[in-house]
Amino acid sequence: MTDTINKTQQPDVVIIGAGFAGLTAARELRQAGLSVIVLEARDRIGGRTWLDDRLGRPLEIGGTWVHWTQPYVWAEMKRYGVGTVQSPVPERAYWWAGGARHEGTPDQLLNEIDAPNRKLVEQSREYFPQPFAPFTNPDIKVIDHVSLPKKIAELEITNYSRDILESFWALNFNGPIDDAALTQALRWVALTNGDWRVSFEACATFKIQGGTGKLISGIGAGTDVRLGRTVSAVNCAGGKAIVTTTDGEEFKAAHVVCTLPLGALGAITFEPPLPAPARKGISEGQASRGIKVWITVKGEVKPFVALGSAEWPLNFVQAEYDQDGNTILVAFGPDAGRLDPADIRQVQPAIDLLVPDLDVLDAASHDWTSDPLSGETWPMHRTGFLTESLGSFQQPHGPLLFAGSDYANGWGGFIDGAIESGLEAARVILNGRTA
Secondary structure, eight states, X not given: OOOOOOSEEOOSEEEEOXXXXXXXXXXXXXXXXXOEEEEESSSSSOTTOOEEEETTEEEESSOOEEOTTOHHHHHHHHHTTOOEEEOOOOSEEEEEETTEEEEEOHHHHHHHHHHHHHHHHTXXXXXXXXXXXXXSSTTHHHHTTOBHHHXXXXXXXXXXXXXXXXXXXHHHHTSOOTTBBHHHHHHHHHTTTTOHHHHHHHHHSEXXXXXXXXXXXXXXXXXXXXXXXXXXXXXXXXXXXXXXXTTOOEEEESEEEEXXXXXXXXXXXXXSOOOHHHHHHHHHOOSOOOEEEEEEESSOOOOEEEEOOTTSSOOEEEEEEEETTEEEEEEEESOGGGOOTTOHHHHHHHHHHHSSSOOEEEEEEOOTTTOTTTSSSSOOOBTTHIIIIIHHHTSOBTTEEEOSGGGOXXXXXXXXXXXXXXXXXXXXXHHHHHO
């Protein structure tokens, strides 16, 4: 990779963003003989994946887990000879429901989730018979404005089960579920043949051996990546594209692939303006606005998992690593604004709610929601986005294409979706040049 400054650059393709989508697209285009420049605002590659040294060891600050039900990332791992490492299998489980904390085995917790969740997602294959072609069943238009809380309220379940179900999906959406789309939940489960347990396994069980940095470095090897280049404008009015950075650099290209998350697109001026459905999606944003926190607690703690209330600052935590006689946990909360992970005085009571008798020593995190380069954590759609806005981002706009996990057909919200959409963008460009 390079980091050189040239005032006038005219590659065949400019790609905005050096995450998995951008670097996958760049590799495919380069291998077909096109010249490609990738503009990345950060001082690193990876986008919302970020393997960084924190709390005395390398930790995944962003996207982490993969699964063999995810074909695109699995193929890339095989291509570069990268395996998986399993997160510790929990021995104990804690959960909050019915106004009280409960303790038991992980299987007991899964069983508490099982019956109400199966009712919630029982139509996943009906509405999404081909999960990688989400628009196959036109009836999704009928339910795309249904929120998760509305659907949960219709289920004949106890308040105890409702507490568990709402927290489970607040975890999955990494945000409040007030406007979380039922279709998003159904899409996720359809991807694992309607089995929510396999879907949940895909979320938090298998990590990339050597970290996400190892895989993306393989994909991006040899690509011309310009770090520290924040794009401010994309002008396609003349048939070709002019991409301008905040420092005034201009890059002219026949094609542009923008891989920025939905939450970061508002900072770019597009000319001509994007269609109204896309602008609506940008204005409303994703449902995710939560937080991921790594936490060191005193002593060697046996592996556990805990699911709290959807209203708590942290509503999920699991033990992940032994570290110098202590234990590192990974935790998630639905609202980044409710917890300052740099303040142990806030982290300790948040953990106390979930699990008794843990002594917090340190914590590390990144506020992806406040980060202007992301504006969200992993993408989770609000009501209406699937049928009103997603298709607009999946269509070419002259020389401009979008790619990224936010715009994927399949595993949106995962590394797999980013790779899928990067491959698709490259295919569209290459097919257009040979048509």
